[in-house]
Amino acid sequence: MSCRGGTIGGMEHRAAKAITDDMRSTLNTVLGQLARIDSKLDSKPDQGWIINVVCSILGVVLAAIAATAGLFTLIK
Known part of the structure; x- marks a missing residue:
């Protein structure tokens, strides 16, 4: 199935990649925060x-x- 400027399949791929990149970024942020919390708890x-x-x-x-x-x- 085609649409103007490319295929719908290409759009789905770009959307999936954007979502994956966003999830990876969020996960890295959470892991960084957990590491900081862990180091603070070690000093308590x-x-x-x-x-x-x-x-x-x-x-x-x-x-x-x-x-x-x-x-x-x-x-x-």
């Missing part, structure tokens, strides 16, 4: 790290309280 502390820091701080505070109480008993 996880829950285990936060719990360890809180426990360490609590341990230091309790040790300071115990040392202070020990000093008070020596002063009396």
Whole structure:
């Protein structure tokens, strides 16, 4: 089947190529965004790290309280 300036089949091919190129571009954009998100998540502390820091701080505070109480008993 012909139309002015070429065949309908040629138009379908160009349309399919344009759609494919657009989808490829969109996919590359999404993959780039996912890579950036992944790198940002790698630099964030996880829950285990936060719990360890809180426990360490609590341990230091309790040790300071115990040392202070020990000093008070020596002063009396």
